[in-house]
Every structure is written in structure tokens, then in C-alpha cells.
Amino acid sequence: MEAQQSRRSDPPQQREPRQEQQVPEPRREERTAERRRGVSRRALLIGGATVGLGAAGYLAVDGSNWWYRVPGVNRPRKEGEVDHPGAEWIPASSANWRMADRPYDYTIDRVVIHTIEGDYAVGLKVFQDPGHGAAAHYVVRTEDGHVAQMVRELDVAYHAGNRSFNERSIGIEHEGFAGRADSITDATYRASAELTAGICDRYGLPRDREHIVGHVEVPGTDHTDPGPHWDWDRYMRFVSAVPATRAEEREDGA
Numbered sequence: 001m002e003a004q005q006s007r008r009s010d011p012p013q014q015r016e017p018r019q020e021q022q023v024p025e026p027r028r029e030e031r032t033a034e035r036r037r038g039v040s041r042r043a044l045l046i047g048g049a050t051v052g053l054g055a056a057g058y059l060a061v062d063g064s065n066w067w068y069r070v071p072g073v074n075r076p077r078k079e080g081e082v083d084h085p086g087a088e089w090i091p092a093s094s095a096n097w098r099m100a101d102r103p104y105d106y107t108i109d110r111v112v113i114h115t116i117e118g119d120y121a122v123g124l125k126v127f128q129d130p131g132h133g134a135a136a137h138y139v140v141r142t143e144d145g146h147v148a149q150m151v152r153e154l155d156v157a158y159h160a161g162n163r164s165f166n167e168r169s170i171g172i173e174h175e176g177f178a179g180r181a182d183s184i185t186d187a188t189y190r191a192s193a194e195l196t197a198g199i200c201d202r203y204g205l206p207r208d209r210e211h212i213v214g215h216v217e218v219p220g221t222d223h224t225d226p227g228p229h230w231d232w233d234r235y236m237r238f239v240s241a242v243p244a245t246r247a248e249e250r251e252d253g254a
Contacts, residue, residue, distance in 0.1 A: 075101060075154065083153045083202070084195055087138065092127040092150040096135035097157040100167070108153070108203045110169035111196050112160055113235075114215045115183070115225040120175040124148060134158045136171035138195060142183065145191025153199070161221040170199050178227025189231070193238030201245045209236065 080089045102108055116123040120141040127135035127150050136159040139148045151157040159171030172192060176183030196212055205211045214230065215223045 074099065077152070081152075082149045084138070084147060084149060084198055087147040087149040087195075090124055090128075090139075090148045090150055092135035092157070093130040093132070095130035096127060096132060097151045097155050100154060100156045102154045102156070102167075103203060106156070106167040108168060108170060108199075109205060109211060110165065111199050111205070111212045112165065112169045112171045112215055112218060113192075113196075113212065113226050113230070114159065114171060114173045114223075115176045115178045115227060115230075116173050117177055117225070118175075120146075120148075123173050123175065124150070136173040138171070139173045140175065140188055140192050140195070142175040142185050142188050145185075145187035147191060147195055153202075160215065160218045161223065162218050165218050172196065174226065178225040178229070181229040184226075184230060189235050189238055193235060194242050197239050197242035198245060200239075207236075207239050212236070212239065 082089050100106060114136060116139070120139060120143075123136075123139045126132045127139070135150055135157050137149065137151045137153060137157050139150060140146070141148075153170055156166050157171055158166055159173075160166050160169060172195060174184065174188055174192060176188070197207060199205070200207045200211065209232070214232075215221065215225045216227075
């Protein structure tokens with residue numbers, strides 16, 4: 001929404017007939033340049049939060065990195081950098097995800113819980129296969145709760161089978177099977193709970209079942225994971241017990 005300009009009233013004897021204000025030509029040229037760069041008006045306003053502030057508004061937030069807050073401008077990335085402390089970077093095939101600038105272009109408001117329907121090694125292998133067509137952001141190993149990060153959180157992973165959910169969520173795969181009660185260990189629950197709690201804190205999400213969902217709850221899919229044996233009560237207790245961390249601006253490359 002355009003910022004409204006204040007108008008000063010002239011004395012009655014000096015009032016002139018009202019005329020339509022013309023948009024200065026340089027303004028039109030700027031808009032054309034923006035379109036050519038692929039940066040939409042919606043992107044520039046970032047949800048209306050910075051209307052009328054311009055570059056000064058960005059600089060007031062973060063003087064060193066304001067420019068990459070515009071959706072469509074790729075933020076700096078470091079090879080091997082992870083979002084979750086202690087995770088191991090094992091990149092998925094680039095065919096199984098797409099670059100984004102979340103949460104600046106898409107709001108992250110869900111964590112989706114999956115089971116691999118196989119072991120840890122199988123999960124890594126299929127997500128590195130360009131022909132598979134899917135990958136999750138994280139994979140959790142049953143034996144010791146080790147976490148592999150395969151897609152950066154700012155990027156969109158093809159994990160949910162629903163485009164909207166892919167764009168708005170972070171997917172966590174767990175070694176094991178939806179139909180086997182013995183496939184999810186205490187180490188899995190605890191490591192995954194710490195991971196999920198960290199994600200919630202990073203993006204300001206409540207740690208509840210509205211924002212932490214199973215793949216089975218994603219609309220328009222036929223998946224049943226994490227299955228009837230996934231102990232949601234136990235898992236959510238672990239998530240709630242993780243000490244809260246201060247939600248910080250994610251400065252990739254800083």
C-alpha cells in the first residue's frame with residue numbers, strides 16, 4: 001500500500017483547481033527496472049513491514065546485510081554450513097529441492113515429521129539420487145540420534161507431497177518404519193525433539209501439535225507416517241523440555 005503523502009491546505013484566496021498528480025517519469029523507469037530484475041513489488045514491501053522506509057528501514061534493522069532480505073536475492077552460503085548445531089552436512093541432490101530465501105519469501109510455520117520406511121543409509125542414498133524427486137531437510141539416525149542436514153532451512157525441500165506445505169515447512173525424516181513399534185528409539189525421540197524445538201525457536205513457532213505435524217496430516221497426500229506407533233505425547237514432552245533459545249535473525253554467511 002502506497003504511503004500517503006500529507007497535503008497542506010492553501011489559503012482560500014490562493015486555492016487553485018485540483019489537478020491529477022502525474023507519476024514522475026523516473027519512477028516509472030525504476031519500476032521497469034525492478035520488473036527486469038525479477039523483484040516484485042510484493043517482495044520489496046516484504047509483507048508491508050517496510051512500506052515507506054526504503055533502504056533506511058533495512059539499515060535500521062541490520063546495516064551489513066539489508067540487501068539480501070529482499071526475496072529473490074540469494075543470501076550468502078557457506079559450503080558445509082548447517083542450521084542445527086551438531087548436525088552433519090550431507091547435501092541432497094539439487095534435483096530434490098529448490099533454492100529460496102525463507103522466511104523472507106515464504107513463511108515457515110510447520111515442522112513435518114516423517115519416517116524413512118528404511119534405514120539411515122537408505123534415506124541418505126535416495127535423497128542424493130536426482131531421480132528420486134524428494135528430500136527432507138534433516139535425517140535422524142536411530143542408533144544414536146545423529147542428525148544429518150541435507151537441505152538448508154532457507155530452501156524448499158520436496159518432502160511433503162504438497163507444494164504449499166513444502167514452501168512453508170521443514171521436514172525431518174527418521175530412520176525406521178511407520179508400522180513397527182520398535183523402530184523408533186529413545187535416542188531418536190530426544191535428538192529429534194531438540195532439533196524440532198530449535199526450529200520452532202528460530203522461526204517463532206509455538207511448540208505445539210498445530211505447528212508440529214506428521215506427514216499423515218498434510219492435506220492431499222496418501223502417506224501414513226510417522227504411523228500409529230509414533231508416541232506423540234512422549235515426543236511433545238521432550239520438545240517442551242528442551243530449554244528455550246533466543247530467537248535470532250538467521251544471518252547466513254555472517
